[in-house]
Amino acid sequence: MSNTFTHTNLSKNLVIDIMRFKIILEEDEEVGGFIASCPGLPGCFSQGDTVEEAIENIKEAIQACLESLAEDDLQECIGKSSCRVVDVVA
Numbered sequence: 717m718s719n720t721f722t723h724t725n726l727s728k729n730l731v732i733d734i735m736r737f738k739i740i741l742e743e744d745e746e747v748g749g750f751i752a753s754c755p756g757l758p759g760c761f762s763q764g765d766t767v768e769e770a771i772e773n774i775k776e777a778i779q780a781c782l783e784s785l786a787e788d789d790l791q792e793c794i795g796k797s798s799c800r801v802v803d804v805v806a
Contacts, residue, residue, distance in 0.1 A: 735782070739774050741767060757781045 742751045744762040750767055752774035754760040764770030 737778055739771070741770055752777075754778050754781070757785075 720730045737752050737754050737756050740753045740755060741747075742753075744751050744763065749763055750770035752762045752764070752770040754774060755775070757778060759780045762770065762772070762773035764773045
């Protein structure tokens with residue numbers, strides 16, 4: 717599931733869309749650290765040594781996935797269920 721919010725910076729006439737995506741964080745018991753995935757964007761994964769690092773890394777991965785998806789593909793991905801919500805500026 718994602719929500720889109722629009723923020724307009726009047727001083728610079730910039731429009732920034734903020735999308736909310738749920739993520740899944742799992743502890744990697746074999747190697748250590750945490751694995752993060754975004755079920756709303758199939759194939760979007762990352763990792764980090766700490767929860768905070770994994771969250772920051774998955775935000776970057778989400779941004780990269782969004783940049784590479786065509787508009788039709790993006791609409792198909794939005795709306796799938798998962799476990800946690802993060803804000804991503806796109």
